[in-house]
Amino acid sequence: xxxxxEAVADFTDDHVLVPALRQGDEAAFEWLLDRYSAPLCRLARxxxxxxxxxDEVVQETWxxxxxxxxxxxxxxxxxxxVYRVLVNIARSKGVKEHRSVPxxxxxxxxxxxxxxxxxxxxxxxxxxxxxxxxxxLAAWDEEPxxxxxxxxxxxxxxxAISALPANQQxxxxxxxxxxxxxxxxxxxxxxxxxNQRVLLHRARSRVRRALEVHFExxxx
Amino acid sequence: MMxxxxxxxxxxxxxxxxxxxxxxxxxEGTMGPRERSRFDRHLSICPTCVDYMAQFRRxxxxxxxxxxxxxxxxxxPVREELLRAVRDLRTEEPPDRRA
Numbered sequence: 001x002x003x004x005x006e007a008v009a010d011f012t013d014d015h016v017l018v019p020a021l022r023q024g025d026e027a028a029f030e031w032l033l034d035r036y037s038a039p040l041c042r043l044a045r046x047x048x049x050x051x052x053x054x055d056e057v058v059q060e061t062w063x064x065x066x067x068x069x070x071x072x073x074x075x076x077x078x079x080x081x082v083y084r085v086l087v088n089i090a091r092s093k094g095v096k097e098h099r100s101v102p103x104x105x106x107x108x109x110x111x112x113x114x115x116x117x118x119x120x121x122x123x124x125x126x127x128x129x130x131x132x133x134x135x136x137l138a139a140w141d142e143e144p145x146x147x148x149x150x151x152x153x154x155x156x157x158x159x160a161i162s163a164l165p166a167n168q169q170x171x172x173x174x175x176x177x178x179x180x181x182x183x184x185x186x187x188x189x190x191x192x193x194x195n196q197r198v199l200l201h202r203a204r205s206r207v208r209r210a211l212e213v214h215f216e217x218x219x220x
Numbered sequence: 221m222m223x224x225x226x227x228x229x230x231x232x233x234x235x236x237x238x239x240x241x242x243x244x245x246x247x248e249g250t251m252g253p254r255e256r257s258r259f260d261r262h263l264s265i266c267p268t269c270v271d272y273m274a275q276f277r278r279x280x281x282x283x284x285x286x287x288x289x290x291x292x293x294x295x296x297p298v299r300e301e302l303l304r305a306v307r308d309l310r311t312e313e314p315p316d317r318r319a
Contacts, residue, residue: 029306062302066309115241117272122237131235133268140275157282176283182248193250201244208279 014078021069033062036079039173040086043189046166047090057093061086076187079180083188116205140215153214160210164203171196172203234258239269243276 011017011031020028037058044054044061064085072081123132142153161169161177170189174180180188186196239262245251246259263269 024306024309026303026306030303033302059302063305066302066306116243117237117240119237122235129232129235131237132266133236136268137271137275139271140278154282154285157279158286161283161286172283176280177286179284197244197248197250201241204244204276204279204283205240207283208275211275211279211282 014074018069018072018074018078021066029066032065032078032082036082037062039170039178040083042166042173043083043086043170044090046170047087047094053093054090057086057090060089064089077184080184080188084190087188087190114202116201117209138212138216140211142215153211156210156214157207160207161203163210164206168199168203168206171199172207175200176204234262236262236266236269236272239263239266240272243273247277247280 009016009020009028011020011028017028017032021032040058040061041054044057045051048054048057061082065082068085072078076084121134123129123134142150161172164172171185174185174188175182182193182196182200185191186193189196191199239259242251242255242259246256251259263273
């Protein structure tokens with residue numbers, strides 16, 4: 001009788017995950033579903049008009065992944081491939097809905113003028129030091145994360161991310177929550193390095209502002 | 221007095237308002253060497269921008285502490301249906317292999 005019946009496979013490793021998926025390993029597919037469905041759904045929503053259509057895009061993506069895994073050539077990571085499959089499906093659905101807007105401009109005009117910090121916080125043009133901080137920044141009084149207030153801070157971050165325009169939300173989720181690098185994000189979303197950076201910067205700046213407001217309230 | 225004049229000279233062409241717009245480019249390491257040295261010089265004499273960058277880095281760090289559980293998951297019926305599709309594909313396979 002074997003002592004160890006089942007070792008826990010490390011599905012974060014494509015060399016483990018891809019062969020398992022090819023063999024129809026249900027645990028591998030479950031892992032993939034649970035890990036990527038939520039971010040994929042958010043991304044799909046930036047291409048199609050409603051939540052139901054976005055759910056459909058995600059389902060079609062998973063079916064395409066299941067049926068196409070044998071053809072996946074592993075020139076990129078599996079997650080990048082899955083995102084590209086979704087982007088292609090979402091785009092064609094978006095076209096049918098007459099919504100074939102490129103991802104980078106969705107929910108956020110890239111050429112628009114979005115400041116990282118409220119311009120009122122800086123000295124004006126007529127000041128001796130124009131563009132310099134008018135006042136020092138208030139310190140962030142953070143509690144340890146196991147503390148109730150520490151958890152509250154994380155909730156502020158999560159809420160700030162969900163309130164972002166769809167394209168900013170996708171980029172900050174992939175980069176800063178999921179830990180992808182910029183090349184992976186650009187490939188998966190088919191956006192330029194510059195667009196990726198602008199979206200990421202705007203997203204981070206908005207989350208920082210949300211934290212700033214939160215800590216001001218805590219102080220009072 | 222001398223310090224103020226130095227501060228003015230070093231930061232006039234690269235004010236705080238410009239630095240905050242370039243924070244991600246700086247952290248990504250995609251900034252050209254000339255702007256990078258202006259950015260670094262500004263930081264070396266501007267404590268408020270040092271605080272700003274600390275808050276910016278802390279923001280990124282806090283994002284990384286969120287987990288997949290903090291975001292919505294796939295609806296259960298959809299999940300079940302997809303898993304059924306995987307099972308079906310697996311049972312379909314033997315005839316294909318025989319062919």
